[in-house]
Amino acid sequence: MKINKLPHLVVGYCLMALPVGCKTDEAGPAYDVSLQETSLGKVLTNDAGKTLYVFTKDVNGTSACTGGCKDTWPVFFKETLKLDPSLNAADFGTITRDDGAKQTTFQGWPLYAYKSDAAAGDVKGENVGGVWIAAKTAYTIMLANTQLKGHDGKLYTSEYKEGTADTQYFTDAQGRTLYGFINDKKGKNNFTKADFSNNAVWPIFEAEIKDLPSTLDKSLFTTIKVGDRTQLVYKGWPLYYFGQDGGVRGVTKGVSFPRPGVWPIVQKTTATAPD
Template identity: 55%
Template structure:
């Protein structure tokens, strides 16, 4: 009996040590809850201002979530635990109206920022978060990026589905594939026109009568995801209006992309005439 009592005492002592080292206030997934329910801005050195929770843990977005729904589930959540607060308070420099909530496919709730679901990063893939202030998840696999308060452009990864309802690959042949491309901050797809030449818009009419079909796109380029190069963007004047260029290609929306994440323009009027803009876009002729 004494031996059993001694053994039981040893087990309790070991459990206490484990509790102290790992944190007994963690939930079943090993995620340290953010009791404050806050999202704040902090300066992350070369990355500039980024969003963190009330404990200083960095928040991330997933390029696969361009449609506003979470594409991270199963084992993905072990490395990228979801962020959710049911009583969110935002810090100075942030707008409460930019935050929302979605119900995930698994039934859990998740907080969003400008329509992008928010995540943490767990380097050990066991739900234990990276230390407060760390940004080691930035550009992970070229699909995970820190959340900034004012991105100029964003990256998305999705299946290309044309205006004709057909799925396309990145070379605009029919098929199933996930392609990365540029969007605005609200997840709206950006395109180039193959008949344009360097820094020259050959589509838009002088009276802008066709602008509703392919609206020209412009934004001041300031904050970008880490794999994008600000120096590759420029600005041209199109009949008195500014248009952003990438590697010399003028950038456009497609008027019939009504929902975030849609990329119907890839098949209009036929595949390859209006390619998506992305990091593989060559220099304009």
């Protein structure tokens, strides 16, 4: 019987010639969201390698980017996300925008691309207008731009006078407002009792500094020990949550409790705490 050896020869040739002569699909899995190294460090990117951003005006978890804003900042959405294995699926969600379209969120922040990012890894959208931030996985501090509304239901400006104006202030990574206390001193918490019995009223912000928006100076952040806990400090001011904010993102009830200005929001321009 005559055996045709040609198929075996072809297979053998391909094995010897790889990867030049007989190509196989060696490309890694395509992810809808990945982590990519950039000049800002590792940021979230879409399936084209383009940087994803968050908008500080979206702190309450809904999108404030409407109309022409969407042309410059295209909404990012995938019905079923295929994620880089280093990412946590629990950090991602979906919202329905006011225009009826869906949008993917990360840690509660709606995600966008930036039209002027021409190449994969570009981060040209960072700090555009002072309100756009490249999305990262490990922000300790985030920025919000919203109208301040106190526990009394009144609207306040950054001077703690009644009025309407957006104010930029610090939040944690999930958009929960952070405050200082006017009776604290530089690096000294004068509110929290030794037994933490009042901690539920103004919980200390327990954190170590990791990533920050590029406009913030890491050297201005430190930590102090409060009992056996670590509290984050900015310009000497220990940072707190307000219990009545209920852990809800974008809520600023503390600005008027017990009266306006006693527990101010914290900003980049906040003055250094007194000694």
